[in-house]
Amino acid sequence: MPQPPSYADFLFPGGAAKALVLSMDDGPVQDRRLVGLLGRYGIRGTFHLNSGRLGRPDHIDPEEVASLYAGHEVSTHSVSHPYLDSLSRTEIAAEVGDDRAALSRLLGRDVRGHAYPFGARNATVIGVLRALGIAYGRTADQTRDFRLPADPLAWDPSCHHSAAAGLVEAFFARPDDTLALFFIYGHSWELDAGEPTNSWAYMEDLLRRLGGRDDLWYTTAIEVADYLDAIHAVRPAPTGDGLYNPS
Ligand SMILES: [Zn+2]
Numbered sequence: 001m002p003q004p005p006s007y008a009d010f011l012f013p014g015g016a017a018k019a020l021v022l023s024m025d026d027g028p029v030q031d032r033r034l035v036g037l038l039g040r041y042g043i044r045g046t047f048h049l050n051s052g053r054l055g056r057p058d059h060i061d062p063e064e065v066a067s068l069y070a071g072h073e074v075s076t077h078s079v080s081h082p083y084l085d086s087l088s089r090t091e092i093a094a095e096v097g098d099d100r101a102a103l104s105r106l107l108g109r110d111v112r113g114h115a116y117p118f119g120a121r122n123a124t125v126i127g128v129l130r131a132l133g134i135a136y137g138r139t140a141d142q143t144r145d146f147r148l149p150a151d152p153l154a155w156d157p158s159c160h161h162s163a164a165a166g167l168v169e170a171f172f173a174r175p176d177d178t179l180a181l182f183f184i185y186g187h188s189w190e191l192d193a194g195e196p197t198n199s200w201a202y203m204e205d206l207l208r209r210l211g212g213r214d215d216l217w218y219t220t221a222i223e224v225a226d227y228l229d230a231i232h233a234v235r236p237a238p239t240g241d242g243l244y245n246p247s
Pocket of ligand 1: 118
């Protein structure tokens with residue numbers, strides 16, 4: 001009998017077995033500095049924005065969303081950053097759906113991802129996001145490894161940016177026998193703390209270590225989610241010889 005495909009049967013685009021996603025929340029003014037650093041090291045970001053906070057003195061302006069984040073992903077983080085698990089279905093749909101609409105308007109293209117404010121979600125929240133057609137929801141629960149998500153709407157990252165330096169060598173040392181994702185989340189505003197693992201110098205060193213490799217797919221959360229969808233659609237060929245994607 002043909003076996004269903006596993007991640008060991010695939011590589012990421014470009015032939016890499018490893019992928020890197022940097023997922024940063026809130027759209028603070030410090031994103032301007034972070035985007036500059038990402039450009040220097042060839043790393044792409046996934047930026048989760050609260051449309052209701054854009055234009056505040058400590059947040060970026062709505063008019064700069066499209067230009068600042070060009071080449072990166074922009075994704076929802078709700079309009080006003082509430083605990084979504086404390087809201088009704090209607091309120092959840094408005095917080096996420098209205099954020100999606102506002103960000104999509106600013107970008108001129110559809111925004112399909114999400115990061116849960118405070119990492120807070122429950123089955124109701126996840127159900128509403130699924131019904132809205134949101135492709136993934138990133139939590140703030142750290143796996144400390146490089147697994148791919150069982151459910152992209154409950155997508156646990158590898159770790160917070162302050163813990164990422166400690167995982168770099170383990171990531172690079174990982175054998176390329178199956179797909180692996182280093183999924184880092186955090187906030188650029190935290191880097192102003194100036195602490196040993198939470199400073200601009202720390203972040204630049206992390207990006208320098210992660211950048212410039214030809215065995216890594218430098219990508220975004222939505223690109224990974226879409227790629228995993230395509231993998232899941234692949235079936236063993238009816239002849240028992242190889243794989244194909246019937247869609
Ligand atoms: Zn947030």
